[in-house]
Amino acid sequence: MREVWVDLGLDRSYKVIIAAGILEETGRLLERSIGKRKVMIISNPLVFSLYGERVIHALQSAGMKVHTALIPDGEEYKNLRQVNRMLDEAVTAGLERSSLILALGGGVVGDLAGFTASIYQRGIRCIQVPTTLLSQVDSSVGGKTAVNHPRGKNMIGTFHQPSLVIIDTMTLTTLAEDEYRGGLGEVVKYGVIYDRALFQLLEEKALMLKEREQAAVQEIVYRCVKIKSEIVAEDERESGLRMVLNLGHTFGHSLEKLGNYKSIKHGEAVAIGTLIASLLSREMDLLDDCSVKRITALFKELGMAMSFPDYNAEDIYEGMLNDKKVQDEILRIVLPRGIGGYEIIDNPGRDLLLNIIENAAEL
Ligand SMILES: NC(=O)c1ccc[n+]([C@@H]2O[C@H](COP(=O)([O-])OP(=O)(O)OC[C@H]3O[C@@H](n4cnc5c(N)ncnc54)[C@H](O)[C@@H]3O)[C@@H](O)[C@H]2O)c1
Numbered sequence: 352m353r354e355v356w357v358d359l360g361l362d363r364s365y366k367v368i369i370a371a372g373i374l375e376e377t378g379r380l381l382e383r384s385i386g387k388r389k390v391m392i393i394s395n396p397l398v399f400s401l402y403g404e405r406v407i408h409a410l411q412s413a414g415m416k417v418h419t420a421l422i423p424d425g426e427e428y429k430n431l432r433q434v435n436r437m438l439d440e441a442v443t444a445g446l447e448r449s450s451l452i453l454a455l456g457g458g459v460v461g462d463l464a465g466f467t468a469s470i471y472q473r474g475i476r477c478i479q480v481p482t483t484l485l486s487q488v489d490s491s492v493g494g495k496t497a498v499n500h501p502r503g504k505n506m507i508g509t510f511h512q513p514s515l516v517i518i519d520t521m522t523l524t525t526l527a528e529d530e531y532r533g534g535l536g537e538v539v540k541y542g543v544i545y546d547r548a549l550f551q552l553l554e555e556k557a558l559m560l561k562e563r564e565q566a567a568v569q570e571i572v573y574r575c576v577k578i579k580s581e582i583v584a585e586d587e588r589e590s591g592l593r594m595v596l597n598l599g600h601t602f603g604h605s606l607e608k609l610g611n612y613k614s615i616k617h618g619e620a621v622a623i624g625t626l627i628a629s630l631l632s633r634e635m636d637l638l639d640d641c642s643v644k645r646i647t648a649l650f651k652e653l654g655m656a657m658s659f660p661d662y663n664a665e666d667i668y669e670g671m672l673n674d675k676k677v678q679d680e681i682l683r684i685v686l687p688r689g690i691g692g693y694e695i696i697d698n699p700g701r702d703l704l705l706n707i708i709e710n711a712a713e714l
């Protein structure tokens with residue numbers, strides 16, 4: 352079992368616990384760090400059918416009252432209507448200020464459950480139990496919660512840190528191949544932008560990781576959570592450092608949008624975005640050719656297709672300009688500086704970017 356402490360001062364610091372098969376201990380862990388409470392589990396039918404009983408049993412064995420509420424599976428249900436339903440469930444279940452909401456699922460469940468917890472009775476505690484690779488290494492830690500508005504992703508949300516995060520890496524064994532691969536895109540991101548040793552470890556363990564070998568998966572999840580927690584502790588509200596986690600995202604979001612969020616997975620779009628950022632870095636002498644080759648090789652080894660969708664370069668560029676993170680018309684991009692470092696640049700120049708996008712499509 353490994354633990355990471357997210358240090359946000361006296362009242363709001365929390366623990367992330369990582370181990371294989373730890374779902375069975377949810378009740379005990381919760382009782383130890385928070386106490387015996389009434390719990391409402393928010394999940395979706397798929398995840399609940401796989402892991403719900405185990406969590407309920409663990410909570411009840413620790414003497415806790417449990418109520419379950421499900422949202423349908425899918426990003427399109429990460430909306431205010433489902434939040435309303437969850438609030439109704441919370442009222443019906445008689446949740447009090449001292450009660451907890453436990454998110455059991457991927458980032459969609461985690462974001463929606465976190466948001467619901469942040470507004471119910473002006474905010475109650477939320478426990479994250481992430482079950483996808485993306486949610487384990489990224490969304491469950493850091494306290495960003497959100498639901499989508501018809502006109503834009505994650506438009507409505509809050510900052511609400513969880514009180515505890517329980518990561519059972521065994522849950523990843525049932526995850527669909529493309530979902531797992533998507534998560535690996537985010538994993539590589541951490542290495543490229545922040546941690547050279549992690550990048551090297553990924554190169555060494557690529558095959559084991561691809562095969563979801565538990566020891567390798569656990570080690571990598573732990574390393575990523577540690578990085579995320581360091582970054583969040585330093586810059587909780589994304590006024591500076593936390594921005595580095597957007598490596599590959601401005602570009603990736605544009606690809607996702609052009610594909611109507613259907614034809615390409617988020618993590619794979621981020622992987623291609625990371626490659627574009629690396630090519631831009633090379634142009635600016637921030638990254639040598641050998642490093643670009645290593646990054647590409649690692650993605651391929653992990654099973655990322657890296658096939659560039661057939662979109663017009665201008666459309667991709669337009670999409671980047673429309674990203675919600677673009678402020679005051681400044682296109683701010685995170686670039687790798689060597690492997691393991693970063694540089695943030697403003698307005699890299701339209702022609703340069705178009706040129707790189709067009710040439711990357713040939714890769
Ligand atoms: N809050 C943040 O900081 C943050 C960061 C990154 C992403 N996000 C959000 O996360 C969401 C994406 O999360 P995601 O990639 O986890 O997608 P997801 O929650 O939609 O899960 C992907 C699919 O896997 C299924 N699933 C989940 N766990 C499983 C398991 N163990 N076995 C089998 N199937 C399982 C789900 O039912 C779903 O069909 C997006 O809405 C994104 O905006 C939030």
Ligand SMILES: [Zn+2]
Binds near residue numbers: 600617621
């Ligand atoms: Zn992402």
